[in-house]
Amino acid sequence: MSSLTLLDKDGVRLTVDDAVATVTLTNPAKRNAQSPALWRALAEAGQQLPGSVRVVVLRGEGKSFSAGLDRQAFTPEGFAGEPSFLEMGRGPEHEMDALIAEYQEAFTWWRRNDIVSVAAVQGHAIGAGFQLALACDxxxxxxxxxxxxRxxxxxxxxxxTGTKPLVHLVGYARALEICATGRYVHAEEAERTGLANLVVPADQLDGAVTDLAAALLAAPRDAVIETKALLAGAATRSLDEQRAAERAAQGRRLRDLAGAGE
Known part of the structure; x- marks a missing residue:
């Protein structure tokens, strides 16, 4: 079965091949720099995912995953048709809050329980690029x-939305140091601290992601969905609450396997 392209606009392309969707950042000439238009396209990609999709791969064309926010955002003019940073800062607080909330939608849907999202990251992942990688599972x-x-x-x-997953992955002290200094985190540290699940040579990146997607598809979908929900909520539950959540999830799985819902 050939891939089906469902979206291709504003530096974002969404293709679907059976249970695997691929979201690609498509502006390598600008190192996949981000803009409000790109964020809206990313949010739209999440809305257009077919229900059959179980794994979503996020990748960037070219040598860099994403070098972060387009520098045009830091000019007095900003982006055409968009309020500049200066205009946002001078405007009503509720309007600024609503606008940032809209931007955050591009980074939120990757955590849905019905999918597992995988970022394939090469080269620079700076600022908004780092946060986009952190948005994935x-x-x-x-x-x-x-x-x-930065x-x-x-x-x-x-x-x-990058602060919560960063603290969850590397701990408060390291997260503070990374953010406050703006320093680079390279592959060895990323793997050692849990930022990276796997580090491979650049020419093996696509193959490694394909293999991981296949492994994620091997288990029954509902079991993966229930397990993801259990793990995602574990940090905010007490042990007794987590035990109860495990019992309830397992009960649903056993009833399903026994055909009790039929």
Missing amino acids: LRVCAQDVQFAM ETSLGLVPDL
């Missing part, structure tokens, strides 16, 4: 990967 990285959170050095904060 899993990260497979090339040996040349360079993560960095927002603080620009007088801003990481606001595209």
Whole structure:
């Protein structure tokens, strides 16, 4: 079966091949720099996912996954048709909050329980690029990967949903140091600290992601969905609450396997 292209606009392409969807950032000439238009396209890609999709792969064309926010955002004019940072800062607080919330939608849907999302990360993953990789459940990285959170050095904060997964993966102290210094995190540290599930040579990145997607599809879908929900909620539950959640999930699985719902 050949891939079906469902979206191709504003630097984002969505293709679907059976149970695997691929979201590709398609502006390698600008190292897949991000803009509000790209964020809206990413949010639209999430809305257009067919129900048959179980694994979503996120990748960037060219030498870099994403070098972060397009530098045009830092000019007084900003992007055509969009409020500039200066205009946002001078406008009503509720309008600024609503606009940032809209931008965050591009980074939120990757965590849905009905899919497992995998970022294939090579080269630069800076700022918004780092946060986009963090939005995914899993990260497979090339040996040349360079993560960095540069927002603080620009007088801003990481606001595209990246702070929670970063702290969850590497701990508060390391997350603070990474964000406050804006330094690079390279492949060895990314793998050692849990940012990367797997690090491979750049020419093996696509193959490693394909193999991981196949492994994720091997288990029954509902079992994966239930397991993801259990793990995702574990950090905010007490042990007794987690035990109860496990019992309830297992009960649903056993009833399903026994055909009790038929």
